[in-house]
Amino acid sequence: MKLLVVGASYRTAPVATLERLAVAPAELTRTLDRLVAQPYVAEAVLVSTCNRVEVYAAVSGFHGGLGDICAVLAEQAGAPPATLANHLYVHYDSAAVDHVFRVAAGLDSMVVGEAQILGQLRDAYHWAAGADSAGRLVHELMQQALRVGKRAHAETNIDRAGQSVVSAALELAAGHLDGDLTGRPAMVVGAGAMGSLGVATLSRLGAGPLTVTNRGAERAVRLAESYGAQAVPMAELVAALATVDIVVAATAATEPVLTLDVVTRALRGRDAGRGPLVLLDLAVPRDVEVGVAELPGVEVIDIDRMAAVLADGPAAADAAEVTRIVAAEVEAFLSWLRGADVAPTVAALRGRADDVVTAELRRLAQRRPDLTDDQRAEVARTVHRVVQRLLHQPTVRVRQLAAEPGGDQYAALLRELFDLQVPQTSPVDTVPDVVEPERAGRPSFGVAEVAAATADVPNTGGER
Numbered sequence: 001m002k003l004l005v006v007g008a009s010y011r012t013a014p015v016a017t018l019e020r021l022a023v024a025p026a027e028l029t030r031t032l033d034r035l036v037a038q039p040y041v042a043e044a045v046l047v048s049t050c051n052r053v054e055v056y057a058a059v060s061g062f063h064g065g066l067g068d069i070c071a072v073l074a075e076q077a078g079a080p081p082a083t084l085a086n087h088l089y090v091h092y093d094s095a096a097v098d099h100v101f102r103v104a105a106g107l108d109s110m111v112v113g114e115a116q117i118l119g120q121l122r123d124a125y126h127w128a129a130g131a132d133s134a135g136r137l138v139h140e141l142m143q144q145a146l147r148v149g150k151r152a153h154a155e156t157n158i159d160r161a162g163q164s165v166v167s168a169a170l171e172l173a174a175g176h177l178d179g180d181l182t183g184r185p186a187m188v189v190g191a192g193a194m195g196s197l198g199v200a201t202l203s204r205l206g207a208g209p210l211t212v213t214n215r216g217a218e219r220a221v222r223l224a225e226s227y228g229a230q231a232v233p234m235a236e237l238v239a240a241l242a243t244v245d246i247v248v249a250a251t252a253a254t255e256p257v258l259t260l261d262v263v264t265r266a267l268r269g270r271d272a273g274r275g276p277l278v279l280l281d282l283a284v285p286r287d288v289e290v291g292v293a294e295l296p297g298v299e300v301i302d303i304d305r306m307a308a309v310l311a312d313g314p315a316a317a318d319a320a321e322v323t324r325i326v327a328a329e330v331e332a333f334l335s336w337l338r339g340a341d342v343a344p345t346v347a348a349l350r351g352r353a354d355d356v357v358t359a360e361l362r363r364l365a366q367r368r369p370d371l372t373d374d375q376r377a378e379v380a381r382t383v384h385r386v387v388q389r390l391l392h393q394p395t396v397r398v399r400q401l402a403a404e405p406g407g408d409q410y411a412a413l414l415r416e417l418f419d420l421q422v423p424q425t426s427p428v429d430t431v432p433d434v435v436e437p438e439r440a441g442r443p444s445f446g447v448a449e450v451a452a453a454t455a456d457v458p459n460t461g462g463e464r
Helices: 015-021 027-034 062-077 081-087 094-105 114-128 134-155 165-174 193-204 219-224 235-240 260-268 288-293 302-310 319-367 371-402 408-418 447-454
Strands: 002-009 041-048 052-059 089-092 186-189 210-213 246-249 279-282 298-301
Touching: 002 015, 002 062, 002 134, 015 062, 015 288, 015 302, 027 041, 027 062, 027 114, 027 288, 041 062, 041 114, 041 134, 052 062, 052 094, 052 134, 062 081, 081 219, 089 279, 114 134, 134 298, 134 319, 165 193, 165 246, 165 279, 165 298, 165 302, 186 193, 186 235, 186 319, 193 210, 193 219, 210 219, 210 235, 219 235, 219 302, 235 260, 260 279, 260 288, 288 298, 288 302, 298 302, 319 371, 319 408, 371 408
Parallel strands: 186 210, 186 246, 246 279, 279 298
Antiparallel strands: 002 052, 002 089, 041 052
């Protein structure tokens, strides 16, 4: 089995594509089941956040695994695989490990160093474990990724600014409100993890009074009480919107909550001469309907806009140190992986030796029926000791060599020398010799390779 990452993020896809790919919590188990039901996909974890939708999988072949995963994603998005390929990236084997570790460390985030992604990865891993879609390889990958993420934050100051997607969005919002949110009435729509972070950040920045609304009223009340805010029913959304200057929208709704009609009616109730109503849409799928941005007196800041503004922002001072940590951890994981790959070969060699010893002892028993049970037992122990001693050093050494780069050749040589039949779970494809320029030496693939691999995959989704 090899590791494969297929995904789309704010770097490669607009919000319109991400929201079609997004998998709601209620759909996660079903989507994971569909993934591991594919011929080439044995294990899978699905990460779906406001910034990315990614599948981390253990596959028996590159092309087969890529086609299987793209078919499921295409069905989810309701788009032809070839069209979807324009927004997908693919990382295979060592590059897959590197990508997952970089994501966990916050290096691939819109706001470099933000810590929220660690919790999102943990949730995705736990969900996959509960759906029984994460086997030994993906379990190890996710456990190590979470550890690497924690290490990056503990050993460096990559998150010293304490910035998150929410705080970065509020910083942009402040530019439309005289540069300061202090004393600005604000509302948070949604009481999940991102909504909670929104309330906490607004409170820390001195915004207020704060209002919280959510489809589940109880969660809104609990969140509001924690920060001295007011909870209002979703039915009173229009009236509440008319009283605030800034809104953080972060729900898990599949349809826009702040529709054109809702915002238009709220604007009618606002005091004349009041400043703009700033809407931060941090949800995927979107919480703010597309046409709202065209309304006079409204500013909408969504993931697309944030990506454009933050793209040229300064990198975190400790990004280089985190990159070094990630590189060392990737090599350590690959060493473990190479050692794990040689284990079946070593087991097959020892099994072959046991078969030979058993056959020879049986032959001896037929030729020397005069031997007593004690004598036969002593001969068996002696022969087993000799064989074990002969095999000990070679098997220890081949494990050591296998942990080094290119170590798979030693296991292959051992199989050839002893004619060992190590079963494969399914055919393994040949990986194309194409890599991203910035990651030379690691098998990562772009649009052309994804399009080629998915050209014959049928569109089973339909438009939604």
